[in-house]
Amino acid sequence: MTTINVHRRWTGKKVSLTISGWILALVFALPYIHMLITALKPLDEVLTIPTTYTPSTWAWDNFTGVWKEIPLATFIKSSLVISLVATIIVIVIAIPAAYYSARNNFRGRSLFLLLALTTQMFSPTSLVVGIFREIVKFNLVDTYLSLILIYSAFNLAFSIWILSSFFKSIPLEIEEAAAIDGCGRLKTLVRVVLPLALPGIVTAFIFTFIAAWNEFVIALTLTSSPEREPLTVGLTSLIGQYQVQWNFLFAGSLIAIVPVVILFISIEKWLVGGLTAGSVK
Amino acid sequence: MKIRLGAFPWIFPALAMIAVFVVWPAFEMIRTSFQDIDPTGLAKGWAGLDNYRTLFENPDLKPVLIRTLFWVTGIVFFTIIISLPVAQLLNANFPGRKMVRWVVIIPWAASVVMTSTIFKWILDPYSGVLNRLFVDLGLIAEPRDWLGNPTEAMIWLMVVAVFVSIPFTAFVLLAGLSTVPSDIMEAAKVDGATALKGYREITFPLLRPALLVAAVINLINVFNSFPIIWIMTQGGPGYMTDTTTTLAYKISFRDQNIGASASMASINFLIIFIFILLFLRVSKWREVTR
Numbered sequence: 001m002t003t004i005n006v007h008r009r010w011t012g013k014k015v016s017l018t019i020s021g022w023i024l025a026l027v028f029a030l031p032y033i034h035m036l037i038t039a040l041k042p043l044d045e046v047l048t049i050p051t052t053y054t055p056s057t058w059a060w061d062n063f064t065g066v067w068k069e070i071p072l073a074t075f076i077k078s079s080l081v082i083s084l085v086a087t088i089i090v091i092v093i094a095i096p097a098a099y100y101s102a103r104n105n106f107r108g109r110s111l112f113l114l115l116a117l118t119t120q121m122f123s124p125t126s127l128v129v130g131i132f133r134e135i136v137k138f139n140l141v142d143t144y145l146s147l148i149l150i151y152s153a154f155n156l157a158f159s160i161w162i163l164s165s166f167f168k169s170i171p172l173e174i175e176e177a178a179a180i181d182g183c184g185r186l187k188t189l190v191r192v193v194l195p196l197a198l199p200g201i202v203t204a205f206i207f208t209f210i211a212a213w214n215e216f217v218i219a220l221t222l223t224s225s226p227e228r229e230p231l232t233v234g235l236t237s238l239i240g241q242y243q244v245q246w247n248f249l250f251a252g253s254l255i256a257i258v259p260v261v262i263l264f265i266s267i268e269k270w271l272v273g274g275l276t277a278g279s280v281k
Numbered sequence: 282m283k284i285r286l287g288a289f290p291w292i293f294p295a296l297a298m299i300a301v302f303v304v305w306p307a308f309e310m311i312r313t314s315f316q317d318i319d320p321t322g323l324a325k326g327w328a329g330l331d332n333y334r335t336l337f338e339n340p341d342l343k344p345v346l347i348r349t350l351f352w353v354t355g356i357v358f359f360t361i362i363i364s365l366p367v368a369q370l371l372n373a374n375f376p377g378r379k380m381v382r383w384v385v386i387i388p389w390a391a392s393v394v395m396t397s398t399i400f401k402w403i404l405d406p407y408s409g410v411l412n413r414l415f416v417d418l419g420l421i422a423e424p425r426d427w428l429g430n431p432t433e434a435m436i437w438l439m440v441v442a443v444f445v446s447i448p449f450t451a452f453v454l455l456a457g458l459s460t461v462p463s464d465i466m467e468a469a470k471v472d473g474a475t476a477l478k479g480y481r482e483i484t485f486p487l488l489r490p491a492l493l494v495a496a497v498i499n500l501i502n503v504f505n506s507f508p509i510i511w512i513m514t515q516g517g518p519g520y521m522t523d524t525t526t527t528l529a530y531k532i533s534f535r536d537q538n539i540g541a542s543a544s545m546a547s548i549n550f551l552i553i554f555i556f557i558l559l560f561l562r563v564s565k566w567r568e569v570t571r
Contacts, residue, residue: 018375024367025377025384028448032387034410035399050413050424093294100291112292114561119303121498121557122550123505125526127303129533129546130310134302136322153302156295214392216508221534232394236512239398246402253395257387264390265383272456275449276494276564 032257039063039251046247059247066251074227075234076256082144082230083212086151090159090208091201093152098163099189103172113160120157124150125217132221142224150222151212158211159204162274166200167193203270206263213260231256307550314543322539332540339541341520341528348435349504349524356439356503360446361496367447368454389448397512400441404428404513431521434514438522441509446502450495457491458484493563501556504549525549 038046039062041055066072101109124131131150140146170193178188194201216232223229229237235256238249317328336342371382388396403411406426415421428434461484469479507526510516516523516531523531529549533542 014375017370017373018377020370021373021375021378021381024370025381028385028387028444031396031399031403031444032391034403035395038399038402047408049407050416051408051410053410053413089298093298096291097295100288104288106288108288112288112296115299116295117561118557119299121501121560122303122307122553123502125505125507126546126549126553127306127310129313129529129539129543130306130308131302132533133309133313133322133539134306149298149302153298156298160295210390214394216392216394216511217530220511232392232508236394236398239401239512250399250402253398257391257395260392261387261390265386268382268386268452272452276453276456276498 032254035250035254039247039254041247043245043247046245047243062247062251063255066248066255069245069248070238070252071226071234072252072255075229075231075252078144078228078234079213079230079232079256082147082151083209085144086148086155086212087205087208089148089152090155091205094156094159094163094204095189095194095201097156098160099167099193101160102164102167116157116160119154120161122154124154124215128217128221131218135222141222142228143222144228146222147212147215147219147230150218151208151215155208155211158207158274162204162207162270163197163200165273166197170196200270203267203274206267207271207274210260210264213256310543310550311547313539314547316540316543318539318543320537320539328540332544335538335541336532336544341523345520345523345525345528348522349526352435352439352442352524353500353503356442356446357496357499359439359443360450360499360503361492363443364447364450364454364495367451368458371451371455372458385448385451387448388445389452392508393445393506394508394512396445397441397509400437401428401513404437428514429518431518434518434522438509438513441513442503442506445509446499449502450499453491453495453498454488457488460491461487490563490565494560497556497560497563501553501560504553504556525552 037054040058040060041052041062042057042059045052045055045057097112100106101113135141135146135150138146140149174192174196175188178192179185183191213230214232215230216236219230219233223233226234226237231252235249235252238244313324314332315328315330317325317331319325367385371378371385403409404427406412406424406429409424409427411427412421412424416424425433427437465483466479469483474482504524505526506524507530510522510524510527511530514522516527520528520531525545526549529542529545532538532545536542
């Protein structure tokens with residue numbers, strides 16, 4: 001009984017915590033709220049000096065007009081193709097590697113995990129000069145394939161780590177039971193282990209997808225034609241133009257951001273463990 | 282008896298991907314830094330240390346190095362200092378905590394490119410909302426070109442970098458806080474410890490591993506940070522807001538001096554390598570793999 005009372009009571013401490021919490025949220029939301037406000041201004045109001053705090057008329061139709069004003073659909077198509085294919089490659093390659101290193105203490109296991117971790121720490125940014133020269137050599141400049149391959153390679157580590165920790169948490173007895181029932185190793189993996197590790201697979205999938213979706217430096221370097229530029233590069237290329245249509249630029253940005261934020265929140269629980277290679281959680 | 286292939290078929294695809302698209306570019310980059318490369322990218326033979334000499338003779342290098350040091354230490358310091366109370370707050374129990382956590386995640390999930398773009402627009406000298414607000418509040422007499430002046434631009438770039446670094450850091454610390462047993466804190470309270478004393482003597486020491494890990498990962502991320510500077514100032518005016526990361530990019534893809542750029546990038550590579558060794562140390566990697 002008393003515990004319920006404690007929860008319900010509004011002490012001074014709780015009031016101040018609540019207020020601080022909501023102020024914190026406001027501070028973090030503010031830039032994105034301003035993004036939305038700008039996206040909802042008519043074009044002639046965007047460039048007024050000084051600017052207005054809120055639109056005089058809320059131009060909700062900017063969110064339909066944006067598809068005609070800027071090549072948003074093309075950017076989204078490129079981003080989707082690149083991110084999805086890279087993610088599928090990562091999952092398909094990471095599952096066997098993670099499963100084997102979770103279940104076997106083979107020679108070179110530490111070295112393999114160390115190599116994976118190192119690639120996670122080296123963002124492609126630090127290697128962009130070498131990546132560009134290699135892609136030129138392969139004759140893959142300005143192709144989806146070049147971005148797909150680079151994103152797959154650099155995001156493998158996170159997935160191997162997170163999947164490996166999920167596989168480890170599955171009791172060995174379940175697999176042994178399946179083996180007694182006549183399942184081979186591969187069959188056990190597909191029929192028994194993978195369904196149980198589904199949350200891990202979903203986490204790895206979403207994380208890789210978002211990392212590829214948000215990447216900038218490599219896409220900026222390796223793409224040159226607008227049809228192949230993903231969102232990050234395509235949208236920002238609009239800034240360099242003579243008259244920037246900020247309202248459409250931000251309407252497009254929000255369309256790119258919102259789904260990703262929702263996906264990200266859905267895997268929040270597992271992120272820290274994956275990104276710190278399990279050293280915190 | 283079957284032939285034992287062992288680990289090979291299971292981990293080979295992953296190894297091959299990493300070897301071809303991570304290790305090879307690293308090798309290629311270091312090799313390029315010792316080659317004589319013409320602006321079209323053709324190698325004309327070995328250059329010994331000429332590229333490094335060209336790089337070190339660049340008068341912009343020294344200020345960029347000093348700035349990079351400030352950039353990295355400043356951002357990591359302020360990120361940690363602000364993330365500590367933020368994590369504490371996100372760990373406290375109040376109505377709407379879940380929503381607040383979700384909102385704090387936004388800058389982490391959203392593309393840094395787009396966050397930088399909105400800040401560039403907020404700071405716009407003509408139609409930026411910050412100028413409007415500061416003029417209305419009487420903080421400045423007339424609109425300013427915040428990103429046109431290297432000192433002010435640098436401060437704003439760092440503000441944005443701290444802003445996007447806080448969510449990850451706060452969540453790592455939050456994970457660390459969940460390892461602090463609440464009954465220890467209760468016991469300390471019974472013993473008459475003040476909140477501050479309890480934090481300093483119980484919470485903080487238990488938080489230390491998470492804090493170190495967060496600091497080193499931030500060190501690497503901030504050192505590698507590219508989009509914020511590229512979107513907001515392109516390292517300008519001149520080279521006055523460049524870090525070693527954006528400088529390497531600029532020398533290569535704008536000035537077409539691929540050899541000198543590769544030598545800058547190789548030095549960056551070495552620095553990150555040292556940071557990674559630091560990470561392995563603070564995260565006690567060997568125990569983790571068991």
